[in-house]
Amino acid sequence: MSRSSSSSVQSLAMSEENHHNCADYAELRSNMQNLAKSSGITKALQAFRLMRTAAPGKPTIYDYNSLVNCCLKSENLCSHDLSTLYSEMKTLGLSPNASTFNTFLKGLNLIGESKVALWVTIEMCNHAFTPSFTSLSTLLKKCSDSMELEDAITVLELMMGLNYIPTEPQVILLINRLSKHGMTEKATLVLYKLLDKALFYGFCKKRLFKEASNCLNKMTTNSRFYPNVRTYTTFIKCLCDNGRIQEALSLLGRMEKRGLDPDIVTYNIILRALSNQNMVHEVFDLFQTIYQKELSPDRYTATALSGLLKKGNLGIARTLLHDIFYGGSDMDIAVYNVYYCLFSGFKSKELSYVIECMIKNDIEPNNITFNTILKGFCKGKSMDEALEYFQSIKKPDLVSFNTILSASCKKGDSKMVEKVIDLMKDEGFKLNVVGFTCLMQYYCNVGKLNDCLDVFECMISQGPRPSMVTINSLMIGLCKNQELEAAYRVFCNLESYGLSSDSRTYKILMRAAKIEGNDLLVEELQRKCRGEGVKPNN
């Protein structure tokens, strides 16, 4: 863009007499490009130098980049050619731009010259340009592959400096190569460099709690990699998201003991977990701590309370939200979306008041807003009214469809179920795991257990893969229909389908077995529960 705009400015300023020069320039340029592609570097360079005769200021860095790019397209390019090209740039006093370096790097990677590529990368950084993640990542792999291990470490350091995290296979390759060649110390250095970036966060993401914990302990033994508030918070979040609140709380204690002060982000994560578990007293105590520490609750604190609202603890949620609202923090659409829940009946007067507030604060409702309101309509008696609201949503998304589908299924309204599925087909929406689970619940509600099992089997063979909610809904549905034995059969077969159970699955079956007075099954379940170690709820 910049080239074309500068040349159009130039051509506007050109007088009649050097008009022919302009034609010469274009011709010379295209000649240079053709020679570079086909006739080797010497002739291409001659043509390039000839361009100086076309007009003052020619050739430009763009012409030069084009020269290099065309040379890369010729077949017999070697690294000597590239270094000749680089000297030419210096000789002519052309200032390279980011594209110049990237073009060179592309060429050097093509011919596998990792050493030169590293040199160009460092030159690029010296000129205050930032190499891309991809180019550094490619270079790291090339260096490791060609056993330029010292260079690989230099690349790794460059990447870390830019906050680029190399991919896992690349790290493994490098550490492997270093270790095999007796460079154990270097391998350890690489490991430590990555310890508090890639590795720890990777463990948390993959829910490898033990590994993450060991990693955290290892970090505390090395002052250079001492974990910070963020490190702890990441782990706390990972524990909370997997239903391990007690462990999260004990980690919070350990973190404080080590002199790290949790901030509002840490507390928001814990508040959300406590609120989702309806642990009202603990939520209240944590609020006291937050205020004692003179931290300001913010929009995230407000949304963290949504669990309390869903569980119907409107009073305390209202008090806490009120304090946050008047504490002066900026609120946004997410907070309003949570706030809607306070008006559980969605009386139109209250609703329009909230919407007025939003408009006053320049906050645009989003699909989450519409879907929340839709859910309110679905709770009402009339599905027709809900459908009417649904049809007023400009761009309903999959959640909108699932909201109305779920309500129709719960109410056993077969006509509406059919209508919604037809609507989805018309609009090009496919049922996902949530939609299929709704349908399974519908079949159980109306006693069509075979249809329900058909859907389940279809999901196993063709997808979408049943989730934990799907499995537990099926268990509940079968047990409600006095089909405990069928439920237990599915339960026993889960593993062969590549699925698993969690603590809720056990609880559902156990409860049904006790109600039926099936002592054998109760014992069997207790044995399984002890033997396998039950996974916590997600």
Added chain:
DNA sequence: TTAGGGTTAG
């Protein structure tokens, strides 16, 4: 790849 937080459906 970019070190941690929230709101809608089963």
